[in-house]
Amino acid sequence: xxxxxxxxxxxxxxxxxxxxxxxxxxxxxxxxxxxxxxxxxxxxxxxxxxxxxxxxxxxxxxxxxxxxxxxxxxxxxxxxxxxxxxxxxxxxxxx
Numbered sequence: 723x724x725x726x727x728x729x730x731x732x733x734x735x736x737x738x739x740x741x742x743x744x745x746x747x748x749x750x751x752x753x754x755x756x757x758x759x760x761x762x763x764x765x766x767x768x769x770x771x772x773x774x775x776x777x778x779x780x781x782x783x784x785x786x787x788x789x790x791x792x793x794x795x796x797x798x799x800x801x802x803x804x805x806x807x808x809x810x811x812x813x814x815x816x817x
Contacts, residue, residue, distance in 0.1 A: 761805035763798035768807060770815040778805050790815035 742750070763782065765775045771784030776798040784794035792815040797808040 761800065761803075763805045763807050768796065769794070769811055770817065771811075773807075782807070784811075784815070786815035790817045792816050 761778050762775045763773075763778070765773060767773075767787070768784065770787050770790045771792070771794045772787065773782045773784045773796065776782035778798050778800045780798055782796050782798055784796065786792050786794065792813050794814050795812045796810070799806050799808055
């Protein structure tokens with residue numbers, strides 16, 4: 723199914739890639755899915771720390787709010803094609 727969807731997309735782009743091997747095609751599908759899935763976790767406050775918008779696959783560094791200390795970090799992940807902050811915060815803010 724993925725191959726057919728890719729071929730439909732390629733036809734729209736007017737490029738013939740039917741000569742590619744199955745391995746190369748699978749790598750291309752993997753690459754395209756990874757690129758399409760990229761997004762950003764939103765900025766906001768999580769457990770007394772402010773986080774800026776962070777790209778999927780990257781680690782967000784938080785700034786503790788006034789009266790709190792720490793150097794919190796959190797992973798921006800992709801859950802069902804939705805950028806989502808991890809449930810685990812490393813070195814969370816302490817108050």
